[in-house]
Amino acid sequence: MIERIWRASLAPIAAAVAAIAISSIALLISGNNPIDAFREMWQTIDSTESVVLIINRAVPYYIAGVAVAVGFKMNLFNIGSNGQFILAALVAGWAGAQVSLPPPIHVTFVFLVAILVGGGWALIAAILNVTRNVNVVISTIMLNYIAIGLVAFLLSEFMSDPDSAGLVAQTEEMPRSAQIPPLDDLIELTGFHLPPGIDLYGFVIFAILLGVGYHVLLNRSRFGYDLRLSGENPDAARSAGVNPKRMVLITLFMSGAIAGMIGLPFLLADPNFHKYGDAFPATIGFTGLGLALLGRNSPIGIAAAALVWAMIERATQRLAPIGIPAEIGKILQGSFLLVAVIAYEVIRRRNDAAATAAAAEATARQRLEAQPPGPGSTAGAPA
Amino acid sequence: MSITAEPVTQESPAARPGWRRSRWLPYLIALAALAIMSITRILSDTDDLTSSGTFGVALRTAAPIGLAGLSGLVAERSGTINIGLDGMMVMGTIFAGWWGWEYGPWMALLGGIVGGTIGGLVMSVATTTFGVNHIVAGVAINLIAPGVSRFMAGELFVGVQGGAITTSPGNKGAIGAFTMPFLSGGDLFGWTTPDILGWIEDHGWFLLADAAGLARGLTTAVSWDVVLTIALFFGIAYLLWHTPFGLRLRAAGERPSAADSLGVSVHRMRYYGMALSGALAGMGGAVLVLFANRYQENQVAGRGFLGLATMIFGNWMPAGTAAGAGLFGYAQGITLRTDPGSLVRALILAAAISLTAMAVWMAVGRRWQALGFMSVFTAVTFWAFFVASEPNNQLVFVTPYVVTLIAVSVGAQRLRPPAEEGIPWFKGMQ
Numbered sequence: 057m058i059e060r061i062w063r064a065s066l067a068p069i070a071a072a073v074a075a076i077a078i079s080s081i082a083l084l085i086s087g088n089n090p091i092d093a094f095r096e097m098w099q100t101i102d103s104t105e106s107v108v109l110i111i112n113r114a115v116p117y118y119i120a121g122v123a124v125a126v127g128f129k130m131n132l133f134n135i136g137s138n139g140q141f142i143l144a145a146l147v148a149g150w151a152g153a154q155v156s157l158p159p160p161i162h163v164t165f166v167f168l169v170a171i172l173v174g175g176g177w178a179l180i181a182a183i184l185n186v187t188r189n190v191n192v193v194i195s196t197i198m199l200n201y202i203a204i205g206l207v208a209f210l211l212s213e214f215m216s217d218p219d220s221a222g223l224v225a226q227t228e229e230m231p232r233s234a235q236i237p238p239l240d241d242l243i244e245l246t247g248f249h250l251p252p253g254i255d256l257y258g259f260v261i262f263a264i265l266l267g268v269g270y271h272v273l274l275n276r277s278r279f280g281y282d283l284r285l286s287g288e289n290p291d292a293a294r295s296a297g298v299n300p301k302r303m304v305l306i307t308l309f310m311s312g313a314i315a316g317m318i319g320l321p322f323l324l325a326d327p328n329f330h331k332y333g334d335a336f337p338a339t340i341g342f343t344g345l346g347l348a349l350l351g352r353n354s355p356i357g358i359a360a361a362a363l364v365w366a367m368i369e370r371a372t373q374r375l376a377p378i379g380i381p382a383e384i385g386k387i388l389q390g391s392f393l394l395v396a397v398i399a400y401e402v403i404r405r406r407n408d409a410a411a412t413a414a415a416a417e418a419t420a421r422q423r424l425e426a427q428p429p430g431p432g433s434t435a436g437a438p439a
Numbered sequence: 440m441s442i443t444a445e446p447v448t449q450e451s452p453a454a455r456p457g458w459r460r461s462r463w464l465p466y467l468i469a470l471a472a473l474a475i476m477s478i479t480r481i482l483s484d485t486d487d488l489t490s491s492g493t494f495g496v497a498l499r500t501a502a503p504i505g506l507a508g509l510s511g512l513v514a515e516r517s518g519t520i521n522i523g524l525d526g527m528m529v530m531g532t533i534f535a536g537w538w539g540w541e542y543g544p545w546m547a548l549l550g551g552i553v554g555g556t557i558g559g560l561v562m563s564v565a566t567t568t569f570g571v572n573h574i575v576a577g578v579a580i581n582l583i584a585p586g587v588s589r590f591m592a593g594e595l596f597v598g599v600q601g602g603a604i605t606t607s608p609g610n611k612g613a614i615g616a617f618t619m620p621f622l623s624g625g626d627l628f629g630w631t632t633p634d635i636l637g638w639i640e641d642h643g644w645f646l647l648a649d650a651a652g653l654a655r656g657l658t659t660a661v662s663w664d665v666v667l668t669i670a671l672f673f674g675i676a677y678l679l680w681h682t683p684f685g686l687r688l689r690a691a692g693e694r695p696s697a698a699d700s701l702g703v704s705v706h707r708m709r710y711y712g713m714a715l716s717g718a719l720a721g722m723g724g725a726v727l728v729l730f731a732n733r734y735q736e737n738q739v740a741g742r743g744f745l746g747l748a749t750m751i752f753g754n755w756m757p758a759g760t761a762a763g764a765g766l767f768g769y770a771q772g773i774t775l776r777t778d779p780g781s782l783v784r785a786l787i788l789a790a791a792i793s794l795t796a797m798a799v800w801m802a803v804g805r806r807w808q809a810l811g812f813m814s815v816f817t818a819v820t821f822w823a824f825f826v827a828s829e830p831n832n833q834l835v836f837v838t839p840y841v842v843t844l845i846a847v848s849v850g851a852q853r854l855r856p857p858a859e860e861g862i863p864w865f866k867g868m869q
Binding site (some may be wrong): 086133135156188191193195197200202206349381383389393394397398401404405 | 520522545564565569571572574575576578579580581582583584585586587589590593594602741744747748751794808809812836837840841843844847848849867
């Protein structure tokens with residue numbers, strides 16, 4: 057068990073060391089003291105307030121990572137998760153403000169709209185793939201930009217709040233029944249106290265459920281087995297009776313549906329939003345791509361990656377006042393991601409090579425035991 | 440054994456009518472498109488639709504898209520799928536903004552090339568040497584580049600007169616422009632030559648005036664970086680299809696094991712390909728900087744992806760990529776004209792005419808599924824245009840992506856990417 061954890065964390069640790077080294081060099085080149093910078097970053101995140109803000113920020117990142125991880129598992133690169141996210145956030149935010157329902161049903165309604173819009177938008181790419189053989193990477197990139205235009209169009213033509221029209225483009229605020237209460241009591245129970253104005257998203261519980269569901273679906277269900285098999289060996293999957301077209305349709309719909317939920321923490325649980333507008337953080341879908349890569353498509357890995365991402369962003373917030381560029385966070389994140397991706401690949405190839413060598417050796421030994429090479433035998437010759 | 444240096448033509452399963460494979464077909468399509476534009480111009484009385492001014496702006500906006508497309512083309516021909524070229528363009532803009540401010544416009548161009556090349560080489564280390572999945576590496580580059588760029592902007596431009604973290608102080612001087620003598624009234628040794636094309640254009644004759652507008656737009660006050668871009672299209676086409684180096688580069692993308700067995704170093708070719716691809720993408724970024732005369736954050740605005748779209752639209756060929764870039768550049772360019780609203784309305788009319796023609800053609804060929812997809816996309820687009828209370832720039836912005844989506848879904852069977860692009864290759868692999 058300990059060895060497994062060590063193995064899984066070897067590459068991220070190497071990447072973290074490399075990232076810190078690279079950003080230290082960048083700081084040195086720009087004439088700053090890296091030690092000061094990292095000390096200030098640590099002091100910024102070392103408080104209850106910061107921990108809660110980091111968790112809040114990590115929640116949508118995490119959902120974004122899981123959304124693309126579903127597709128990655130099957131070698132389906134849903135680059136368009138950002139488009140699915142913004143379109144779903146807009147329509148769900150708008151629809152949520154149009155109805156008044158009892159609280160649990162209202163929240164469920166907003167969820168359903170987001171899932172259907174996000175999944176439906178991804179389904180366009182899936183249908184083009186299975187009927188017209190269009191590459192998913194290409195179609196989802198195009199659909200990303202079409203979604204940006206469509207969101208601006210829908211917002212300005214149909215869905216903006218008439219009261220705020222002319223000032224900022226945004227949907228009406230959703231009623232209280234569509235809001236998930238914060239989890240502050242839970243924090244108080246653990247003995248920590250939150251400063252006023254800081255809430256822990258009630259959405260955290262849902263994010264955990266999503267991770268558990270994702271894990272069970274992928275590793276404990278027939279569908280998950282088919283999905284992983286289709287990703288690792290499409291030929292074997294086809295021989296085993298898996299319908300590849302059906303898999304593409306379902307998987308992309310799921311990926312899009314989860315991407316549709318990226319905006320829900322803001323819509324349902326953040327008092328600053330409860331609506332879709334120009335202020336919405338509209339590039340989280342892209343961040344999710346990086347997080348799924350970092351977390352190697354596993355729910356715990358993605359959660360860890362999302363927390364690290366959010367932590368770096370929080371930590372660099374107070375650098376500017378002491379004269380250190382806050383953008384060093386971007387360098388940290390970027391070099392961390394790139395080195396981690398390379399390290400994973402190197403380790404994977406090394407393991408594969410070791411496994412292949414072990415298998416070849418075992419086969420050779422078996423053959424030797426079953427049939428001792430006589431004179432003139434070709435047992436030693438390469439197959 | 441020899442590998443032919445000619446472009447590989449697709450073998451069609453069934454015998455097709457000869458005219459379809461005729462080399463004149465693209466010119467006929469271009470002529471038909473111009474004729475439709477001409478009819479639209481006369482019907483809707485919008486002279487600016489095919490004026491030299493509009494085509495000039497279109498050329499200016501097409502240049503960075505075309506360079507991005509060319510960048511993707513070189514990378515994919517050498518076997519690497521370059522999703523990261525958008526990030527390489529971003530690297531190009533920051534270096535171009537920096538060197539342009541410090542040393543002048545020509546150094547901005549060089550700076551863009553340097554910045555993009557760095558991006559290309561970093562990605563190649565991951566994809567070629569370490570065999571990381573190309574989409575994964577490209578996504579990583581796209582996430583990193585804006586961060587690096589913002590960090591550099593903070594270090595370079597903050598606290599400087601006219602500079603900020605989102606913008607450079609501005610280039611030192613302009614790069615200058617070229618006007619063709621005799622045709623478009625350019626100067627020749629200090630003598631202003633007659634403007635023949637301008638004279639034709641002013642008369643508004645059917646087709647002739649539009650052709651003159653096009654030609655004059657492409658030869659009047661063309662900035663030198665754009666001239667260089669046009670030259671690069673010919674240069675890259677020559678390099679890839681008429682030199683031994685180009686043959687080796689393409690072999691690394693089509694059949695790396697075959698290239699390797701003939702003594703070509705596949706890894707070296709893929710590094711060359713990515714360095715060249717990064718350089719072209721970075722130059723695309725520099726062209727943007729030269730147009731705006733300064734670096735601005737988010738200047739690239741997804742043009743790298745638009746370039747990838749043009750490359751696919753152009754079937755991984757330089758001429759097709761240039762055509763795609765022209766089309767998309769035109770769609771972006773009209774939003775910069777004085778009355779974009781009337782131009783958009785006129786374009787809808789033109790699009791309606793040409794789409795109807797295409798639909799009839801598809802129905803004659805009984806390609807019902809393709810026809811169905813095209814009709815759905817078209818119907819949705821037209822609906823959006825007609826519902827919009829005013830001609831909406833957002834929808835014009837979306838048009839290239841819809842066009843590409845239609846093109847790939849209607850013509851995906853006819854597109855032919857390099858055979859083994861995107862597959863990491865190591866010595867000894869088949």
